[in-house]
Amino acid sequence: xxxxxxxxxxxxxxxxxxxxxxxxxxxxxxxxxxxxxxxxxxxxxxxxxxxxxxxxxxxxxxxxxxxxxxxxxxxxxxxxxxxxxxxxxxxxxxxxxxxxxxxxxxxxx
Numbered sequence: 001x002x003x004x005x006x007x008x009x010x011x012x013x014x015x016x017x018x019x020x021x022x023x024x025x026x027x028x029x030x031x032x033x034x035x036x037x038x039x040x041x042x043x044x045x046x047x048x049x050x051x052x053x054x055x056x057x058x059x060x061x062x063x064x065x066x067x068x069x070x071x072x073x074x075x076x077x078x079x080x081x082x083x084x085x086x087x088x089x090x091x092x093x094x095x096x097x098x099x100x101x102x103x104x105x106x107x108x109x
Contacts, residue, residue: 006057006058006060006064006107008103008107009053009054009057009068009103009104009106009107010054010057010058012096012099012100012102012103012104013050013051013053013054013057013071013100013103013104014050014051014054015096015099015100016046016047016050016075016096016097016099016100017046017047017048017050017051017054018047018096019092019093019095019096019097020043020044020046020047020050020078020093020096020097021043021047022089022092022093023039023043023082023089023090023092023093024039024040024043024044024047026087026089027039027040027043027087027089027090028040030087036085038081039081039082039084039085039090042074042077042078042081042082043078043082043093045074045078046074046075046077046078046097049070049071049074050071050075050100052067052071053067053068053071053104057107064107064108065107065108066108068104068105068107068108069104069105069108071100071101071104072100072101072102072104072105072108073101075097075098075100075101075104076097076098076101078093078094078097079093079094079095079097079098079101080094082094082097
């Protein structure tokens with residue numbers, strides 16, 4: 001296995017998972033937590049899928065391309081939700097999600 005071919009995508013997935021974890025916890029501290037519920041849920045889904053994707057790539061899974069396409073879709077949904085909010089943690093999360101989605105789409109191509 002040539003792990004270097006996946007390293008950029010693995011790194012993007014790990015950065016995204018970290019940003020999503022941070023965002024979900026920070027959302028819980030916002031004044032109107034109920035308004036942040038969808039953001040928190042998507043952050044949690046995205047973080048979990050990004051970590052799964054990074055692991056699948058590290059293992060050179062035969063399903064890597066399909067997993068990366070799903071990860072890109074979830075990252076884009078999370079980014080779109082985070083972009084609705086003006087909090088710095090949401091902005092940082094949206095950027096990490098967009099970067100990860102691009103890396104996953106490039107890897108799956």
